Amino acid sequence: MKDVMDIAIKIACSFRARSLQRRLFRAQLEEAGADHTDLLLHTDVRWLSRGKFLERFLELLPEIKEFLKHTTTHAAAAYTQLEDGQWLANLAFLTDVTNKINDLNLELQRKGKHITNMISSVNTFKTKLRLLLRRLQQCDVRNFPHLEAELRREGKDSVELARYEQQIQNILLEFERRFTDFASFEPVAQFLCFPFGENVDVDCIAPKVATLFSLDSSAVENEILTLQNDIEIKCRATPGITGEFWNLLLEEKYPNLRQCALNMTSLFGSTYLCESAFSHMKIIKSKYRTTLTDDHLAACLRLALNSYCPDYEKLAASSQCQKSH
Numbered sequence: 001m002k003d004v005m006d007i008a009i010k011i012a013c014s015f016r017a018r019s020l021q022r023r024l025f026r027a028q029l030e031e032a033g034a035d036h037t038d039l040l041l042h043t044d045v046r047w048l049s050r051g052k053f054l055e056r057f058l059e060l061l062p063e064i065k066e067f068l069k070h071t072t073t074h075a076a077a078a079y080t081q082l083e084d085g086q087w088l089a090n091l092a093f094l095t096d097v098t099n100k101i102n103d104l105n106l107e108l109q110r111k112g113k114h115i116t117n118m119i120s121s122v123n124t125f126k127t128k129l130r131l132l133l134r135r136l137q138q139c140d141v142r143n144f145p146h147l148e149a150e151l152r153r154e155g156k157d158s159v160e161l162a163r164y165e166q167q168i169q170n171i172l173l174e175f176e177r178r179f180t181d182f183a184s185f186e187p188v189a190q191f192l193c194f195p196f197g198e199n200v201d202v203d204c205i206a207p208k209v210a211t212l213f214s215l216d217s218s219a220v221e222n223e224i225l226t227l228q229n230d231i232e233i234k235c236r237a238t239p240g241i242t243g244e245f246w247n248l249l250l251e252e253k254y255p256n257l258r259q260c261a262l263n264m265t266s267l268f269g270s271t272y273l274c275e276s277a278f279s280h281m282k283i284i285k286s287k288y289r290t291t292l293t294d295d296h297l298a299a300c301l302r303l304a305l306n307s308y309c310p311d312y313e314k315l316a317a318s319s320q321c322q323k324s325h
Helices: 002-017 019-032 047-059 061-071 073-078 085-108 115-137 145-154 162-178 182-193 202-213 217-228 231-235 255-265 272-284 294-305 312-318
Strands: none
Touching (some): 047 085, 115 255
16 A cells, blocks of 8 residues: 555645645636645654545545646656556545544544543454454445445446455554553453452452552452442442542552552553643743743643633632722
């Protein structure tokens, strides 16, 4: 699929790099009443922008062909792939796959995400990949809307899907390799989400919790058994790793389980928070604020990253009005 991406980037860069070409292409899009007025740029650094870039390229493909045909004959002859049905099918397939990966990326980037949410999202995506693989083996492309539309436009009922099956299989294997660590976290996360489940095996879960967080296995086992038979705590339990529930456990009675819950909720599932902090810092610490001190920068970053909203009405009501004399 690298040839598909390379040609699409080359065409987009040829339009965007030359100001005259770009103005002419935008004018053509406006005259044709297209939904978009320009192509998007793509860089390898932001590889997750491939989905948006390819989708825009595919939507403007008729206009791109028309523009290349009327500019120079050499330009149209250089990109014969735009008339190749197999290449267009590959482009549509790549657009569908990258869009699905983009959706997963956006889901993982939201604020307030715990490691349990990350595990659920990744496992869901791997399950969807297995479904896509089965559908392709059955020559069913209903889960690939752009590919299905391209095959319908070409008037093809079926196409050789073995190459696409291999691509999905490679993505699935890559996800299995990259998220191997999740396999050790998942049983502990399931237990912490609801420790009173019928399928909780104390002999199995206690060593995993102890190994993961370097705790005493026998002490963890005793605390789990005590917790599961604590009627008062069980009545107030709610599914999910929430601080409200685990704060109900007394520090003297459940020190290891409280520490385990604290460690699990404090794990960083992704680098989103770090990347968000750097983005805010780049905006705050600009060339126009050269006198900004470290203390002021820390305060600005705290305001930008924190979701806390002050009660302005209460603050205003508590302030004493200064009457004029």
